[in-house]
Amino acid sequence: MSVTLAPLPYAEDALEPIISAETIRYHYGKHHQGYVNKLNALIEGSEFDEMTLPEIVAQSDGTIFNNAAQAWNHEFYWNCMTPDPIPPSSKMQALIERDFGSFDAFKETFLSKASTLFGSGWCWLELDTTEQMIITQRSNADTPIAHRHKALLCCDVWEHAYYIDYRNERARYLERWFETIDWRFVASNIIEYYHDLTEPCKENSELCDYIDKLQEENEVRT
Numbered sequence: 001m002s003v004t005l006a007p008l009p010y011a012e013d014a015l016e017p018i019i020s021a022e023t024i025r026y027h028y029g030k031h032h033q034g035y036v037n038k039l040n041a042l043i044e045g046s047e048f049d050e051m052t053l054p055e056i057v058a059q060s061d062g063t064i065f066n067n068a069a070q071a072w073n074h075e076f077y078w079n080c081m082t083p084d085p086i087p088p089s090s091k092m093q094a095l096i097e098r099d100f101g102s103f104d105a106f107k108e109t110f111l112s113k114a115s116t117l118f119g120s121g122w123c124w125l126e127l128d129t130t131e132q133m134i135i136t137q138r139s140n141a142d143t144p145i146a147h148r149h150k151a152l153l154c155c156d157v158w159e160h161a162y163y164i165d166y167r168n169e170r171a172r173y174l175e176r177w178f179e180t181i182d183w184r185f186v187a188s189n190i191i192e193y194y195h196d197l198t199e200p201c202k203e204n205s206e207l208c209d210y211i212d213k214l215q216e217e218n219e220v221r222t
């Protein structure tokens with residue numbers, strides 16, 4: 001079994017003018033494809049050969065981890081963006097307000113952390129083990145899966161994500177990128193977290209109060 005490159009969820013020019021077709025051609029066609037190819041070469045005939053990509057990420061280290069995590073992170077990143085963005089639903093907004101005070105505070109913190117991450121890496125919105133949403137700076141290939149957190153949203157801040165369109169101006173890329181966020185995808189990850197729980201709901205879990213409404217709103221909006 002080998003890891004496959006998932007198709008892009010939209011045409012390569014669909015995010016223009018924010019992300020150009022040229023960026024997508026290199027980023028998806030060369031970088032993302034490259035991680036998948038390297039990973040397949042590395043795991044051929046190994047214990048990882050029969051695992052799913054998230055299983056490889058969770059159980060590997062070193063070069064295999066780097067390529068597996070980058071393959072997974074990129075697939076997730078493409079899904080975080082949409083050519084038809086709509087604002088977060090009211091329950092999604094409420095969750096953001098619960099953990100960040102306001103949507104504006106969330107945006108400011110996310111963009112600031114993405115902007116100040118030193119070197120290459122990813123800025124994430126993730127659900128930690130206490131079911132709180134947190135914003136993290138993760139270097140190189142690091143990913144919430146490695147920390148047993150649920151990934152909700154990410155922004156790629158490796159230079160290859162923005163250099164063709166924005167040169168060295170990462171902050172300008174981030175401001176425009178924020179407009180492309182697919183909030184339905186963010187909500188769907190919270191819903192998926194809930195469905196993946198081995199027990200229906202943790203005792204006194206606040207998050208559970210949000211799930212039904214979140215799911216209802218997401219269905220209306222897709």
Ligand SMILES: [Fe+2]
Nearest residue numbers: 031156158161
């Ligand atoms: Fe990338």
